[in-house]
Amino acid sequence: MTNKTKNPPIDRIDGRMKVTGGAKYFADFELPNTAYCVIVGSEIAKGAIASLDTQKAQGAPGVVGVFTHQNMPPIPGWDAPVGGEADGPAPKPKTEETYRILSSPKILFDGQPVAIVVADTYERATYAASLVKVTYTKQAPRTDLEKHLSEGVAPKGAEGGNYLRGAADGYKTAPVTLEAHYTIPVEVHNPMELHGILAHWTDDKQLMIYAKTQGVNATQNAMAQAFKIDPKTIHVHTEFMGGGFGMGLRTWPQETAVVAIARKIGRPLKLVMNRSQMFTLVGHRPYTVQTINMGADQAGKLIGIAHAATAETASYEDFTEATVNMTKFMYACPNVSTRYRIVRLDRSVPIWMRGPGEATGAFALESAMDEMAHKLNLDPIDFRLRNYSETDPERNRPYSSKNLKEAYQRGADAIGWKERRNQPGSTRDGGWQIGYGMSTGVFSAFRWEASARALLKADGSLTIQSAVTDIGPGTGTALTMIAHTVLGVPLNRIRIEYGDTSLPKAPTQGGSAIVSAVGSAVYDACTAIKTELMQLALKAGGPLAGQQTDELTLADGVLSVSAEPKKKVAVSDLMQANKLTVIDKTKDSKGSPEQEKYSMYSFSVHFVQVRVNPLTGVVRVSKAVSVADSGRIVSPKTAASQMIGGVAGGIGMALTEEAIIDHRFGRFVNNNLADYHVAVHADVPAIETIMIDKPDPIINPMGAKGMGEIALIGFAGAVANAVFNATGQRVRELPITPDKVMQKLT
Amino acid sequence: MNPFQFTRVTTPKAAISAVTKESGTYFLAGGTNLIDLMKREVILPERLVDINRLPLATIEKTATGLRIGAMAKNAAVADNELVKKHVPLLSQALNAGASAQLRNMATVGGNMMQRTRCPYFYDPSMPCNKRSPVQAGPDKGRANGPSGCGAIGGHNRMHAIFGASNKCIAVHPSDMCIALVALDATVNVSGPKGDRTIPFSEFHRLPGDLPQKDNTLLPGELIMSVDLPTNRFADNSYYLKVRDRASYAFALLSVGVGIDMKRGTIQDVRLAMGGVAHKPWRLTAAEAFLKGKPATEANFKQAATLAMQGAKGYGENDFKLTLAPNAIVDALKTATKTA
Amino acid sequence: MNDTENLDSELGNSTSSRRIFLKQSSALAALAMTPPTAVAAVNTGIQEKIATALEQMPLRLTINGKVQQLSIEPRVTLLDLLREQLHLTGTKKGCDHGQCGACTVHVDGARVNSCLTLAMTTEGCTVTTIEGLTVGDPATTLLHPMQEAFIKHDGFQCGYCTPGQIMSAVACIREGHANTPEEVREYMSGNICRCGAYANIVNAIMDVKKKGARV
Structure with a gap:
């Protein structure tokens, strides 16, 4: 088994391509005679197009066409949901409103495409787009969630149901109670790569797509559905993707529109959206308001928690996420109730953003835990340990693995937790206040179905194939490591091919599930090769006949008897003797029913030290330690990178990120990277990452659970808790900007 | 971008002539702001005159102080040994602005000509008197967009607390200019009617009824250089920039301080703030108060109170009424090394 | 909708008119300046091939050690020139407004945002992109x-x-x-x-x- 020993750190397999500029992202592909298109977005958030004048744009140099609702080529699959994820979670239930790109004069959200302008160069398309004249009949937009909280509805599906364990108001009976409201603003994924697509119909039935998608199979299926053609005629390629963080979890309507227009004009068509459009056309983390009621006894035992969340969604589509789920099982607490509501606004639809709803929920729950610990005058770790859940209280079953106590301890040691004073505002360094905070993160560990192919050649080289996309976590590197561990093929003899629909099907990259899902398929395919090699060696007349399977070792291209290393056969000789040039195995892999008996989660603990200038309100994260309890770490180097990435994202979430809407217009006022502040180098200190690195015995043969989400989930809470510890000020509305922290001169 | 004519010039005379000849002509220096605004369709020039070849990038010592050429890059000024030695406040302020890449592109003259970062100015679908001083008629299309002030009654967290008008509450975004106004700089310009010198404090203007006018340059005038008089502030200079992230962000507000200090007493002082007005905001009342006084927190607080006279918030930016005096005190403490 | 017309003119043979026009405009091109008629031509929507000729200006610069003699529209940024015309796609577009640094290249040794650099302003300059840090095939070459x-x-x-x-x-x-x-x-x-x-x-x-x- 590969999960018995720790894996060595290896360099990212695609590092060379990434540092030389050789890595090709969708917009880097060149096809002869490619036309460029630019989206003209609505300048109002609600109403209708009153008039549309495209004549000037049509006449501008190089213009191939201007497409609006008046002349958009038909998309035959528009009777079915457009862009709904075909391969991941089920399409959302329909609301009364529908949105079909460029199909009607009706405006449902700011930035909604009203025209797509196509020209022979990027410059000409951009200029021609500026010549499209649109006038609108405006209606007052409803975009402010705070003003429409009472209009929350329970969404259809799993997340709409209320959860109850014990008594709904059990917290009220506790001797110590708190009620607190937490707000998360609109956050935007903003991967560095702009969204878009390069589409080319090689004939009327054959479609080539270079996409920015987290799942090539999902894009393939969505396009097949939209154009009512056989998925086999659609080839989607996304080997490199410049970050997704969730925005590539579905096929967006403008992608479908570009494909339709490409067919109409009969030449390849490239769309690269601008940064402002990244705020309206590819989803966002929804503005969410949460209330936590909590009750505990003097001994620090939780009596009850009630967690309610209300989030925004679009008027035309219900988006839901697992915002309140963590509260159901994180702590051993007899009375727990949760409620989740959505409000349909004149906004573009949200989509899961790294850590998705769990990150939103964890900020509230883990802030409240800190607030309660303070009320009880308990150390926040101690308070959590007093309510540690050894088994899952939500489903009454064991965790497949949970090493959170060790994580608390190791993180506390690394940050220097003993320096922390429980009394807020008691540590200073010159003019700066120092504080420490911590928070827990948790995310479901999945085992989705996936397939992979492994080809071992007689020359000793191994090729691994899967359609899965590597959006940055190091999927290819982890899969290489798994293959290496099973077959003992040297790393430099393993080639991996991924991110293309010509390869075996894989799920969309998301939910921190890919190493578990695709990794298991790679494991199974490689194991099948290993089994065949052993059978060849052990069969009558074989070089190791008479031995048993479990007596053999496979390493560096040699199959040998473990106890007698001199008894061996080179894999290449074995294959040649059997006239095999290649052993080719494809395996589908999925979890076993046994897994239903367990709750499978990855856990994290985040620790930070902050420095706060009380005069200016400036908060700096001066130290950060993140601990991951996510099973066996397959690729330690890239896994650590995911953790430090979560810290950088968490610093942004905690301190700087907020997409601001002027509700008079329903329009963003900071839809660019100068004014929407993602963390920069100067915001992020050196980070210590700690991996518990103990295999999960249930989830998959590697014992590996996910990393990407837990790297972020909880981090913002740790910062808020540290700011409280530094200053005594509790900030419940993210981000924690200087104006919220500065203290009046006395 | 709209199509435009492009001309390259190598002498100031040719530059001035080219920009004077036809309307809709703009000088192009580093381009870090102009190209940005052109891409956003806020400015739609018909002609650009590339002045990057003008021989105006020298930084030199003069009889009265330092002279910095208008085409000197921000990074070159910030890293210049004369600047670091004699006017470290200028170096600090420059390094607090933008990014290393943008400082390699942006020039001293261009930095002075920066437009505001007000989001309503930047979005031609939103009302803005600075971008659209006259309401565009239906035939004028969307080039200018609606007039009015979106920031009054809208999102104005970044906006002015001093000297604003009911037409405009935008702020000047430069860091460099805060140092220059504090250090009593003068601006040498050349134009169709000859050369003249403008005191830095009079280079930028308050919005009043003409928010479209950021400065007092006359049509066709070209910034040639900036003069900085000799001073005794080098040992006690500090530029404090309060912003939403640790770098690469515009100021919520900033404070530039230069102090001539002897044995704990302030002999002379220069104080200016950024992010609080339509122009770099010199704090003359606070300076007058501090002159001759010991460097104590009590005096700093009193100076800060004086500096805040006439300040007015517009809602979201009310916090600046607290943050500004705090920042003045913090900057003074740091500059006098009494923190 | 008249996109078919545009398609036709795009595919149509306008070489002759372009050739004649280029002949007439060579003196203007020598001024290193797009003549005012270019803008007028664009706005009145005259033959786009003619407009193309009118809009373009000569540019000579050295990119990754190679001298490039080009003819471009003045509004083309260095970033778009590299990516869309010179096949140097290693330099990335992340924001197109100088707010992210993905497009950073060296111009005469200084790092700049190529998205805010009009290519025309780099006349005579030396540009280095990520592809210029190494020589040869990225898959095998010795790295910086x-x-x-x-x-x-x-x-x-x-x-x-x-x-x-x-x-x-x-x-x-x-x-x-x-x-x-x-x-x-x-x-x-x-x-x-x-x-x-x-x-x-x-x-x-x-x-x-x-x-x-x-x-």
């Missing part, structure tokens, strides 16, 4: 020390900001702004990495700086 360090320290995840980070990092050391991790963080803040590889990038730069390799 900064590229090696980024691999060693895993200074990237999705890799999209990486070319810009590396060009900026090389310049950061050359400028003398890589003396401490704090200084590196400040002087690298113009390069955003949304995956959050910052800590590893700083380690990579400090490693190169400490080893003193010529960058």
